[in-house]
Amino acid sequence: MSLSTWAQQLEAILCDSLNEKDIWQTAGFINPEFKQLKPAPGTYFTHEFELNMVIFRKTGWTEKDVLNQISKATHIFKQCGINISPIKMILTDAPQNKIDINYNIREDDHMARLTPLTKKPVVYFIRSNIEGQLAYSWDASIEPPGSPRLNTVWITRNKNPKQNVLAHELGHILGASSHRPGLEKNLMSGVPEFINDRLEKDQCEAFKRSPLLKKTVINMELLRP
């Protein structure tokens, strides 16, 4: 890569960060704040995926609740050698204070269309879902390509979700579209009482085939004795 190309890229990144707040405000998101989370170093991963999380204020979600969800998800996907990185958090007021989402009239699709993010998955932390779900997601088995809400996750606060709800929903998005059958205890069980942190090898393999994942660049320094 030539020096001038490097300079152009660097400039683009700087411009983006300066304008980011304006872009979100123009799209209807009030007073957004941005945080980038640093992943824990020193663990060997073969794959990774980027995660964006939009946390709406006045929903009851606190930053600590969200960090608990993300640290649980990080721990669970580590079993497969999958890292979640980079992780970006956007704390904001919802456009028109829409924090109770009705998916039958595609309010989530509209919200996803407004959201100025290009990378998926995007997770929304909302107050409630009108249809009464605790959490739900739109994966490629149910949502057509090009749909704004494809690869989005919606987690409500009002039903007091357990700490592994984010990991379960990301499991759907990453390719475990159906629930684990029978009475097997697993992250992807369809029976709430049977959901635990466990993932099987075939599930890890399925995740690694997801187009949302990429192979990590192996750091040879870490492999040296």
Ligand SMILES: [Zn+2]
């Ligand atoms: Zn599920």
